[in-house]
Amino acid sequence: AQTVTQSQPEMSVQEAETVTLSCTYDTSESDYYLFWYKQPPSRQMILVIRQEAYKQQNATENRFSVNFQKAAKSFSLKISDSQLGDAAMYFCAYRSAFTQYGNKLVFGAGTILRVKS
Amino acid sequence: KAGVTQTPRYLIKTRGQQVTLSCSPISGHRSVSWYQQTPGQGLQFLFEYFSETQRNKGNFPGRFSGRQFSNSRSEMNVSTLELGDSALYLCASRSGGDNEQFFGPGTRLTVL
Numbered sequence: 001a002q003t004v005t006q007s008q009p010e011m012s013v014q015e016a017e018t019v020t021l022s023c024t025y026d027t028s029e030s031d032y033y034l035f036w037y038k039q040p041p042s043r044q045m046i047l048v049i050r051q052e053a054y055k056q057q058n059a060t061e062n063r064f065s066v067n068f069q070k071a072a073k074s075f076s077l078k079i080s081d082s083q084l085g086d087a088a089m090y091f092c093a094y095r096s097a098f099t100q101y102g103n104k105l106v107f108g109a110g111t112i113l114r115v116k117s
Numbered sequence: 118k119a120g121v122t123q124t125p126r127y128l129i130k131t132r133g134q135q136v137t138l139s140c141s142p143i144s145g146h147r148s149v150s151w152y153q154q155t156p157g158q159g160l161q162f163l164f165e166y167f168s169e170t171q172r173n174k175g176n177f178p179g180r181f182s183g184r185q186f187s188n189s190r191s192e193m194n195v196s197t198l199e200l201g202d203s204a205l206y207l208c209a210s211r212s213g214g215d216n217e218q219f220f221g222p223g224t225r226l227t228v229l
Contacts, residue, residue, distance in 0.1 A: 037220075045207060045220035091160065102172040103150050103211050103218060107160035 002027045004094050006108035013082045014116050020067075021077040021111050023092030031097035034068065035105070036077045040088040048090070051075065053097070079113075087115045118143055121210050121221035129227045135196040138224045142189050142210030148172075149191040150218065151183060154205040163206075166191050195226075203228045 003026045013019035025034070036048040051059045051068050059066050063083075067076045079086055092108040095101075122141045130136050142149050151163040162175040166185035183193040189210075195202055205225050209218040 042222075043205065044222050045209075047217050047219075050217065102165045102167065103148050103209075104162045104165060104173050104175070105150070105152075105160075105209075105218065106162070107152075109159050 002029070002032075002094050002096065002106045004092050004106050004108035006092055006111050008111045009109070010112045010114070012114045012116060013079070013086075015082055015084060017082055018078060018080045019082055019113065021079075021090050021092075021113065023075045023077070023108055025073050025075065025092070025094050027073070027094065027096075029096055029098065033095045033097060034066075034075045035093040035095070036064070036066070036075075037091045037093060037107075038086075038088045039091065039110075040085075045091075049077065082115050084115050084117060087113055089113075121208060121219050123206075123208050123221040123224050125224060126222065127225045127227075129229060130198050131229050132198055132200060134198050135194065136198060136226060137192055137194045138206055138208075138226070140191045140193075140208030140210075140221060142191070142208075143212075143219055146210035146212045146219075147189055148211045149185055149189065150209045150211075151191070151193050152207040152209065153177075154207060154223070155203070160207070163193065198228045200228050202226065 032053045034051045038046045049061045063080045089110045093105045124139045148167045150165040165173045169185045180196045185191045205223045207223045208221045211218045
């Protein structure tokens, strides 16, 4: 079974600075997808960024980028120029590429990100 | 496009009762997944429905069930509620050709 581990329960960052959230995962599969989701206090889960395991290039979405290390099974999220609106719970998630598992997401425990003004 | 909608948003029940939660996916999405979110267990996959068929099921007791209708709307039912069933229940929908799952706002269930 796949597992996702987020070892940082809580992180703080000063506005306009950069912060990195860590995520490791365990799987025996070679093809899969990784995601970072953001859940603000309003509780609507929003996709921040995604990475296909077969792509070596790290995904980037504006101020958000990932460092995907497939051999190390590591998938960290870097947020640059942090803004007050970035404050939320961040979840790392795994999805198998094998259709037998459908769309099941396996989530980490989450990291609370606090942004200080 | 309208997003994923879930009704009701809040629900209070007592132990032993049953409850039905509803999820309307984004138009055109045929896959609907359900997740339970609690402070202790985090986010856990309940089940997924695709074209009215259960495609995958998480490790939950048989008290948790679901179904999907021909218009892709989905319902989940919890019978004989227990205090531990208090949680935020999230629904997510996905189209066939995209990797992204879109989540609804959730239903907050409190069991007293």
